[in-house]
Amino acid sequence: MNTRIIRDIPFNLVEGDLEVSIEYGDGRVTDAWSAGTLYRGFENLMKGRGPLDGLVMTPRICGICSTTHLFAAARALDAIAGLTPPDNAVRVRNVALMAEHVQSDVRQSVLMYMAAFAHPAHAGHPLYDEALRRYAPAAGSSAIDAIRETKRVLEVVAILGGQWPHSSFMVPGGIAFAPSQANLLQCQQLVGAYRAWYERRVLGCPIERWREVDSRAALDVWLAESSAHRDSETGFLLRFGRAAGLDAIGAGPNAFLSYGSLDLPQETAVVAQTRQLVAAGFARGNAVAAFDAAGIAEDVSHAWYRNHGTLHPAAGETDPYASAQEGRAYSWIKAPRYAGQAVETGPLAEAVIDGRPLFADIVSAGRTSALARQLARLTRPATLLPAMEIWLQELIEDHGAPIIVGDGQVPDGEGAGLLQAARGALGHWVRIENGRIARYQVITPTAWNGSPRDATGQRGAWEEAILGTPVANPDNPIEAGHVIRSFDPCLVCAVHTVRRRV
Amino acid sequence: MALNLYWMQAGSCGGDTFSFLGSEKPDVPTLMQGLDVNLLWHPSLSNVSAPEHKRLLDSLDDGTTSLDLLVVEGAVLRGPAGTGMFDARGGRPRKDLVVALARRARYVIALGTCASFGGFGVAGEIDATGLQFTRAEHGGLLGQDFRAGSGLPVVNLAGCPCHHDVLGGTLMALLAGAELALDEYQRPLDWYGTMVHQGCTRNEYHEYRVEEEAFGEKGCLFFHMGCQGPLTGGPCNKHLWNQRSSKTRVGVPCFGCTSPEFPADSPFFATRNIEGIPLALPKGVKRAHYMAYKAMAAAAAPERLKTRSTEV
Numbered sequence: 001m002n003t004r005i006i007r008d009i010p011f012n013l014v015e016g017d018l019e020v021s022i023e024y025g026d027g028r029v030t031d032a033w034s035a036g037t038l039y040r041g042f043e044n045l046m047k048g049r050g051p052l053d054g055l056v057m058t059p060r061i062c063g064i065c066s067t068t069h070l071f072a073a074a075r076a077l078d079a080i081a082g083l084t085p086p087d088n089a090v091r092v093r094n095v096a097l098m099a100e101h102v103q104s105d106v107r108q109s110v111l112m113y114m115a116a117f118a119h120p121a122h123a124g125h126p127l128y129d130e131a132l133r134r135y136a137p138a139a140g141s142s143a144i145d146a147i148r149e150t151k152r153v154l155e156v157v158a159i160l161g162g163q164w165p166h167s168s169f170m171v172p173g174g175i176a177f178a179p180s181q182a183n184l185l186q187c188q189q190l191v192g193a194y195r196a197w198y199e200r201r202v203l204g205c206p207i208e209r210w211r212e213v214d215s216r217a218a219l220d221v222w223l224a225e226s227s228a229h230r231d232s233e234t235g236f237l238l239r240f241g242r243a244a245g246l247d248a249i250g251a252g253p254n255a256f257l258s259y260g261s262l263d264l265p266q267e268t269a270v271v272a273q274t275r276q277l278v279a280a281g282f283a284r285g286n287a288v289a290a291f292d293a294a295g296i297a298e299d300v301s302h303a304w305y306r307n308h309g310t311l312h313p314a315a316g317e318t319d320p321y322a323s324a325q326e327g328r329a330y331s332w333i334k335a336p337r338y339a340g341q342a343v344e345t346g347p348l349a350e351a352v353i354d355g356r357p358l359f360a361d362i363v364s365a366g367r368t369s370a371l372a373r374q375l376a377r378l379t380r381p382a383t384l385l386p387a388m389e390i391w392l393q394e395l396i397e398d399h400g401a402p403i404i405v406g407d408g409q410v411p412d413g414e415g416a417g418l419l420q421a422a423r424g425a426l427g428h429w430v431r432i433e434n435g436r437i438a439r440y441q442v443i444t445p446t447a448w449n450g451s452p453r454d455a456t457g458q459r460g461a462w463e464e465a466i467l468g469t470p471v472a473n474p475d476n477p478i479e480a481g482h483v484i485r486s487f488d489p490c491l492v493c494a495v496h497t498v499r500r501r502v
Numbered sequence: 503m504a505l506n507l508y509w510m511q512a513g514s515c516g517g518d519t520f521s522f523l524g525s526e527k528p529d530v531p532t533l534m535q536g537l538d539v540n541l542l543w544h545p546s547l548s549n550v551s552a553p554e555h556k557r558l559l560d561s562l563d564d565g566t567t568s569l570d571l572l573v574v575e576g577a578v579l580r581g582p583a584g585t586g587m588f589d590a591r592g593g594r595p596r597k598d599l600v601v602a603l604a605r606r607a608r609y610v611i612a613l614g615t616c617a618s619f620g621g622f623g624v625a626g627e628i629d630a631t632g633l634q635f636t637r638a639e640h641g642g643l644l645g646q647d648f649r650a651g652s653g654l655p656v657v658n659l660a661g662c663p664c665h666h667d668v669l670g671g672t673l674m675a676l677l678a679g680a681e682l683a684l685d686e687y688q689r690p691l692d693w694y695g696t697m698v699h700q701g702c703t704r705n706e707y708h709e710y711r712v713e714e715e716a717f718g719e720k721g722c723l724f725f726h727m728g729c730q731g732p733l734t735g736g737p738c739n740k741h742l743w744n745q746r747s748s749k750t751r752v753g754v755p756c757f758g759c760t761s762p763e764f765p766a767d768s769p770f771f772a773t774r775n776i777e778g779i780p781l782a783l784p785k786g787v788k789r790a791h792y793m794a795y796k797a798m799a800a801a802a803a804p805e806r807l808k809t810r811s812t813e814v
């Protein structure tokens with residue numbers, strides 16, 4: 001087989017800077033190396049700062065999931081102070097995070113993932129003209145629609161938290177201010193309007209109908225059922241994706257991780273399998289096991305850091321060093337592993353670990369693919385919007401109940417804030433000593449999904465996923481792009497998942 | 503004729519892009535269409551393959567494609583040791599591309615505090631700088647004397663992130679040929695010439711010095727909670743965020759994010775003070791005057807504020 005290596009291919013339509021080198025032979029990707037090319041050193045900036053400063057600094061790690069970083073920072077401080085936020089604070093925090101998620105899932109799908117369907121390289125695809133009409137950047141009908149609707153649902157975060165992105169309204173023990181009844185009614189109206197649009201344009205059916213889609217066969221029935229289903233964003237994703245073969249590429253490591261997210265209030269009508277709306281777990285295929293945070297460790301054998309061994313983030317060390325592991329290192333992203341295993345995290349992992357039947361069926365049949373991963377993302381709001389409506393209703397009914405416990409101060413100690421960002425598992429590990437931050441460590445979803453190799457040679461999730469992908473033009477490997485984008489890469493986050501010895 | 507816009511992200515979180523997408527007056531598609539802006543490149547939003555992008559950069563470099571607007575989001579990273587390789591593309595430091603494009607552009611816009619002043623990491627190992635300032639020091643990456651093709655220096659649209667309506671407003675002004683009055687930090691006065699404090703719904707509490715000392719109260723955040731609103735130029739309480747609110751309205755202090763010194767080294771959520779009066783007073787106010795005024799104001803505070811029965 002003749003192979004050649006094409007280096008440093010930059011991929012657009014993602015958040016941040018991503019370059020991938022691929023080895024190519026016989027029309028397929030035969031190997032891959034994914035590089036984060038930006039190092040911002042955020043965690044180092046935290047050292048020595050005030051104990052609450054993570055609430056201001058860490059949202060600035062990421063412009064698309066700033067609320068998630070805020071939430072992780074607040075959870076870490078809750079843990080250190082031993083505080084359990086009151087029910088209404090839990091509800092407000094959850095609703096704000098979910099508003100960010102339902103925005104992100106649609107924006108990434110329409111403005112980034114499906115925008116790539118409108119590239120001239122797809123000109124021979126039978127649905128290309130329609131893709132162009134829908135997804136041309138800032139001009140296609142779906143793109144314009146998505147920009148207008150997603151910014152409206154973010155008004156919910158502004159009402160509850162002052163602004164989006166980059167607010168700091170979650171504080172130790174709760175939130176900084178109780179929204180008024182009028183505020184909450186406005187949020188209810190915004191979520192209701194977004195749900196109506198999401199059902200009409202993104203699903204093409206009521207959420208209740210979508211939830212009946214419980215297998216691959218039921219998905220085919222759903223797609224054939226009506227033109228509203230086929231013309232929706234979900235329907236178009238399936239039609240274009242299948243015709244382009246996206247259901248046959250991008251399998252990945254077949255191991256899935258979720259930290260769990262969205263704690264249920266003590267009293268609530270929202271029903272879930274655990275005390276969280278999104279369950280924690282680790283799955284090989286669709287065999288789900290309990291998640292234990294002690295199983296997380298980071299390897300730097302192929303990253304530009306001095307190697308101090310494979311360590312848990314609460315005990316880890318980081319020395320950025322551009323000449324480290326000479327000849328092997330190729331990324332500023334470290335390689336987090338769970339029980340030694342490279343995993344994927346994100347909406348598909350959540351669906352598998354939650355045991356949602358459609359995705360359990362896809363995974364158990366060995367049909368994990370770029371298309372399945374993207375379908376899980378685009379349809380995740382169907383699992384979030386109904387709970388948002390219930391929590392807003394409960395906030396209105398319980399208006400006036402406490403929104404914070406404690407005095408807003410955080411003593412010396414150590415704690416972690418783990419939850420699910422739009423892209424998957426996010427953790428902050430914090431230690432406070434003598435009233436100052438002594439260590440601040442972050443592992444982002446893209447560190448999991450976009451990691452380089454580890455010491456055993458195990459590839460990161462999307463490096464693994466693009467192996468075998470057929471590529472028509474190796475100088476413009478659009479097929480590999482579809483696979484990598486199905487992980488919703490967020491390099492602005494991942495590039496500073498770096499820690500420093502303190 | 504369409505105006506070519508090249509948008510690049512350097513040491514960035516992408517937050518200015520996502521803030522801009524929240525623009526309402528007008529929204530982004532309407533703005534781009536109305537001003538006939540041709541988005542040559544945006545890393546997250548434009549549908550241009552790697553080989554096409556390379557050809558585009560070559561044509562910008564040799565002048566066959568004109569560059570009307572260069573928007574830079576994020577700090578320019580000079581570390582480690584001045585190489586710029588903490589932010590590389592294709593094995594070369596991105597800072598070199600910033601310089602090359604800035605020399606070709608009719609207007610250069612630094613979007614956000616990182617691009618304007620360096621922001622996060624100025625003092626850190628990444629050696630961050632803004633395009634024409636490093637914090638409050640004039641110079642930055644491009645130097646004090648830099649002028650874009652139009653004759654304007656870098657236009658600094660500060661904020662972390664930049665408020666969503668500011669970029670659209672600035673583009674409208676530039677493309678209409680209107681004079682864009684800038685302050686000493688090259689920020690347009692239309693948005694940075696007002697204080698964040700102005701329009702805050704807690705202003706009555708400030709006026710009569712009724713103070714918030716713990717999260718969740720009604721009161722002014724200036725005296726104990728670290729609010730920088732009276733010292734910070736910005737439109738946050740004049741043009742509300744996401745059409746709805748602002749941080750100070752929901753009990754979160756202003757962190758001074760449009761300032762060249764953001765992020766400050768001292769802890770957030772705390773006001774450094776002497777005898778209960780903040781060390782840093784509202785911009786331009788003398789301490790003796792302020793102490794006399796606040797003592798009288800506190801004495802004159804009405805019951806409805808002292809009992810915090812007036813909503814914010």
